[in-house]
Amino acid sequence: MTPRSARVVVAGASMAGLRAAEQLRAAGWTGAITLVGDEPHMPYNRPPLSKEVLAGKAAFTSLSFRPRASVADVQWRLGTKAVAARLARNTVELDDGETLSYDGLVVATGMRPRRLSCPGPLVGRHTVRTIDDAQSLRQALTRPAVRVVVVGGGFIGCEVAATAVALGARQVTVVDPLPLPMAGPLGELLAGALLKRHEERGVRFALDAGVTGFTGDDHVTGVALGDGTVLPADVVVESVGSVANTEWLDGNGLDLSDGVLTDEHLRVGGRPEVVAVGDVARFPNARYDGVPRRVEHWCIPTDTAKHAAKTLVAHLTGSTAGLPPFAPLPTFWSDQHDFRLQSFGAPALGKEDVRVLEGVLDGDVVVGYHTGGRLTGVVALGGQAAAVAASRYRAELLKQPAPTA
Amino acid sequence: MKVVVDMNKCQDHGQCVFAAPEVFSMDDSGRLAYVADPDDALRDEVEEAADVCPLQAIRIED
Numbered sequence: 022m023t024p025r026s027a028r029v030v031v032a033g034a035s036m037a038g039l040r041a042a043e044q045l046r047a048a049g050w051t052g053a054i055t056l057v058g059d060e061p062h063m064p065y066n067r068p069p070l071s072k073e074v075l076a077g078k079a080a081f082t083s084l085s086f087r088p089r090a091s092v093a094d095v096q097w098r099l100g101t102k103a104v105a106a107r108l109a110r111n112t113v114e115l116d117d118g119e120t121l122s123y124d125g126l127v128v129a130t131g132m133r134p135r136r137l138s139c140p141g142p143l144v145g146r147h148t149v150r151t152i153d154d155a156q157s158l159r160q161a162l163t164r165p166a167v168r169v170v171v172v173g174g175g176f177i178g179c180e181v182a183a184t185a186v187a188l189g190a191r192q193v194t195v196v197d198p199l200p201l202p203m204a205g206p207l208g209e210l211l212a213g214a215l216l217k218r219h220e221e222r223g224v225r226f227a228l229d230a231g232v233t234g235f236t237g238d239d240h241v242t243g244v245a246l247g248d249g250t251v252l253p254a255d256v257v258v259e260s261v262g263s264v265a266n267t268e269w270l271d272g273n274g275l276d277l278s279d280g281v282l283t284d285e286h287l288r289v290g291g292r293p294e295v296v297a298v299g300d301v302a303r304f305p306n307a308r309y310d311g312v313p314r315r316v317e318h319w320c321i322p323t324d325t326a327k328h329a330a331k332t333l334v335a336h337l338t339g340s341t342a343g344l345p346p347f348a349p350l351p352t353f354w355s356d357q358h359d360f361r362l363q364s365f366g367a368p369a370l371g372k373e374d375v376r377v378l379e380g381v382l383d384g385d386v387v388v389g390y391h392t393g394g395r396l397t398g399v400v401a402l403g404g405q406a407a408a409v410a411a412s413r414y415r416a417e418l419l420k421q422p423a424p425t426a
Numbered sequence: 427m428k429v430v431v432d433m434n435k436c437q438d439h440g441q442c443v444f445a446a447p448e449v450f451s452m453d454d455s456g457r458l459a460y461v462a463d464p465d466d467a468l469r470d471e472v473e474e475a476a477d478v479c480p481l482q483a484i485r486i487e488d
């Protein structure tokens with residue numbers, strides 16, 4: 022039982038914040054819950070922003086999550102931002118001047134896109150993080166015969182490039198400082214196969230290339246590269262990683278060097294009344310090497326919310342959680358053109374030993390990543406058959422010990 | 427409990443199968459099949475399946 026007057030404040034009202042509220046209820050929290058979120062929208066689903074929604078195949082209005090009935094009584098403070106916290110006093114300050122006191126605090130403030138700091142005009146430069154970003158990018162991409170430069174050859178960048186081709190852009194070029202797209206998470210073998218697939222479908226690449234500036238007076242007309250080339254561009258998409266929204270936690274002695282550092286139960290700064298969820302949380306995964314990392318996969322808000330809520334409610338109600346350390350099995354997917362990438366486990370930790378497990382690289386394929394002879398992750402590339410094959414390896418990855426810290 | 431999957435939205439990611447294997451399954455060609463009226467004892471699992479659906483295509487109707 023929790024006292025009615027007690028309150029948990031959830032800072033951040035996107036997927037992680039919503040799931041945290043739902044899981045607090047599922048874990049038995051009957052006190053008040055206040056969700057504070059800077060966007061004016063109710064929590065919505067982000068993956069379609071670079072794919073179906075950008076392509077016009079799904080409406081913006083279809084993205085909202087359906088909250089569980091258990092959170093019907095939470096207080097939503099949308100369009101409001103947490104700007105400061107005093108953890109020693111259990112208070113959070115909002116940008117409208119109000120100070121909220123809390124018994125428990127959930128840090129769910131997520132990430133924002135990193136921006137390029139090169140000289141040149143700002144108009145015509147886009148990011149893809151929010152519904153408003155995607156709306157504005159869709160407008161830009163649906164003008165006739167646009168030339169598009171995507172800066173950043175990661176998953177989002179490559180998804181946007183694929184979608185831009187499908188929308189009929191005149192020219193789509195992906196710029197990346199590395200020699201292959203998506204090689205960081207996937208390794209060279211699959212990255213090479215992906216480069217080929219993208220090129221066959223009309224995406225151009227400028228690799229080993231850095232952006233030095235943007236040409237144009239008011240509106241971007243081109244992207245200048247380090248070797249002097251200027252790629253003509255009507256639309257530029259910056260997809261160069263993200264920055265954690267943790268400034269509001271400054272001054273509390275926390276490790277905010279990349280997101281907010283947590284322990285193996287997602288507790289922040291040794292404070293049992295403060296937990297972090299979603300991609301802002303930098304947590305150790307007991308399934309792997311115990312090195313704390315932020316994970317920007319779609320499943321992480323839900324996984325972290327479930328564990329963190331149990332941790333927090335146990336503390337607030339004076340019971341013992343008795344939870345094993347947090348040990349999620351990572352999973353991610355990416356839809357690009359007519360193929361899907363589906364991953365289970367942690368391929369990036371096994372990039373030194375990559376083997377084709379099933380299929381062939383230019384068809385449906387399942388690739389395994391190993392370290393010390395142990396399978397750390399699998400990635401399927403291709404159609405549905407590849408995804409089904411990959412899911413067979415998921416059981417093997419799950420069986421592997423999640424060592425207790 | 428009544429489970430409804432919007433098959434126009436479903437893209438056969440299979441996350442629901444992992445969350446609630448007694449309710450959701452994939453056939454050999456990777457298409458989703460599901461039990462439309464599962465036992466109420468499975469509610470937690472089905473709620474989790476609905477949460478982890480990347481397309482948010484699963485709805486629980488009481």
